Amino acid sequence: MAATIKDLARESGVSPSTVSYVLNNGPRPVSRRTREKVLAIAKKLNYQPNAVARGLSRRKMDTIGIIYTYLDADNTDYYFISILHGILGACMRHSQAATLFTSHAWEDVPANMPLYCNGRCDGLIVVAPPAYSGFVQEFSAREMPVVVINEIYPDPKVASVDIDNELAMYEMTQYLLSLGHRRIALFCGDANQSSAVLRERGFRKAFAEAKLPEELFQIVPGSYRPASGYQNALKVVKQPEQQRPTALCCASDAIAAGAMQALIECGISVPDQMSVTGIDDVPIALTTAAPLTSIRQPFTEIGMHAAEFLLARIAGDATVRQELLPATLVVRKSSAPPCR
């Protein structure tokens, strides 16, 4: 069995409390002789403090929880793992552990609320919940610090990290317009994600500012998955060539990859006959038939900042931050001026 603080106390001839003071460097001073003796014995016994006992006593487990749902591997793989990487990096730097909570659907989350708040975690990061989910505020009611990733929560008391989705799509649309495209289709993401709503808004804004008539663009609802892009592309392709858009502006790289697959199958070459753009800049963007023009999301930073915010709040910092991180346009070969 693992050595306990009592074993150390007995072996080194001092009381358990003194051992504790040595191990934690305080809060009471310890004489040099005692300190060295205890540390030597600790090393000899290969002592490791029990995190659970420590957590119970301090009411702090040095652990944060991460809540997400496994929607669809095609969609969430790179996105989630990169954010996770950012979160875990920050956790490691601060010697914190991370516990993962998953469920099949966001609807299951409220029922598990007690699970998240049973003392195991000191705070929570919620990754990409549906727009403005109500359960987020319940955590505050339970005095559980929370940071939301992937949307800026309307309640300024909820910390959140995201990119400026509206601006991102605004810039992408402007870029396509600057190439000379006039008829552009927007392939939207899941309407229940605030990112999808904001991206659509950015798209419309660019058109409005360019004073182009609404007839020129098509807003095609869908989801963030490749299948959505595939199906929507097939529909668009059926349109008579006069009305057909010259560019598909997709709300994600996954959508764009699906769309491009459909175009290839229909014998439409990218970018000669059709430009295609995505958002996210995930690895899939590099392996499509024509590498994707996209907007790079700083996933790792997003995760890292979220974790840093959360840890600061847990440590007592009362400021609630809501942060938009910069996203940058990456031009590749899937976009070109229209040939018509």
Add this chain to the structure above:
Amino acid sequence: MAATIKDLARESGVSPSTVSYVLNNGPRPVSRRTREKVLAIAKKLNYQPNAVARGLSRRKMDTIGIIYTYLDADNTDYYFISILHGILGACMRHSQAATLFTSHAWEDVPANMPLYCNGRCDGLIVVAPPAYSGFVQEFSAREMPVVVINEIYPDPKVASVDIDNELAMYEMTQYLLSLGHRRIALFCGDANQSSAVLRERGFRKAFAEAKLPEELFQIVPGSYRPASGYQNALKVVKQPEQQRPTALCCASDAIAAGAMQALIECGISVPDQMSVTGIDDVPIALTTAAPLTSIRQPFTEIGMHAAEFLLARIAGDATVRQELLPATLVVRKSSAPPCR
């Protein structure tokens, strides 16, 4: 503050121990009246047992740990997230939490040994460590149950889950030979992963059984990343057409995607001028210029089985299982008979 078992006891006029018996259905019997009274109060106070106190008392946290390293997002994204999905699914079914431990390199893992064994976790899953890492056995020495994913550990006392890598590559090679290919290049994965070693062995075995001379195949060392496939493909392409292989048999889809990118850039069409195959069957296999012929790894099942094994051991089952899960060939458009 959250209600404790003492609050319940006071409110319902019984002792804390009786409350505990009610909440846990035992181990002592409780009268129906008392039970109902306590449960009513618990509901009224929105009581949630503190997992940390419970864990300390029972010496069981209902948590498993997952150890992995974040090598490279291009490589590990889908692979890891799918395994994670399988693990978490099993955890949720058994009401267990999962804590993630990451580090930049496997070399850092031994130093963190105490962190993994400080009472936080009841057992560990190690995902894809370098071949036969020594630290795995240290866990056994600390009486910490462990399951290794991605290799069958030589020590039969270490539980492990994997596919039959040798057989998988053997079948893929046989398939290419059956198409009529004779000159085939194997693009290997990281030599320190046992999967890479076994896949190479399967490749050689197929050639040996077909009684084909060794001159016909080329074994090209590399890593599991796309860049490795890209660079190795560029080298292969430079060979005079007479000696150049007619098929690139890649040890992973990521390698194959990189290789295909290079072939496209060199104007070599797949599969007409060159067949390309992968292993893993991850989403990237569907978005390459020609969809990849690959071998499907049951990632989710691998994770699920690993978690089930681990939880069974934690629950007291002494049997140590080492399991090979079936992997299946998926033929797509990146492979065809050679044209020469």
Add this chain to the structure above:
DNA sequence: AAAACTTGTCGAAGCGGTTCGATAAAGGCG
């Protein structure tokens, strides 16, 4: 009817730490 269980409950100890109050020894100061 006494002995032997069973049922239902309580108090106390324990899990492995942290931390507060008390205390003794050592050092500083007028």
Add this chain to the structure above:
DNA sequence: CGCCTTTATCGAACCGCTTCGACAAGTTTT
């Protein structure tokens, strides 16, 4: 040299829950 402060240590209480021993009351067994 007393008085006060600082330093170093100990014992005990506590974090919130589980579980064991004890015991009273009710139920069987012999």
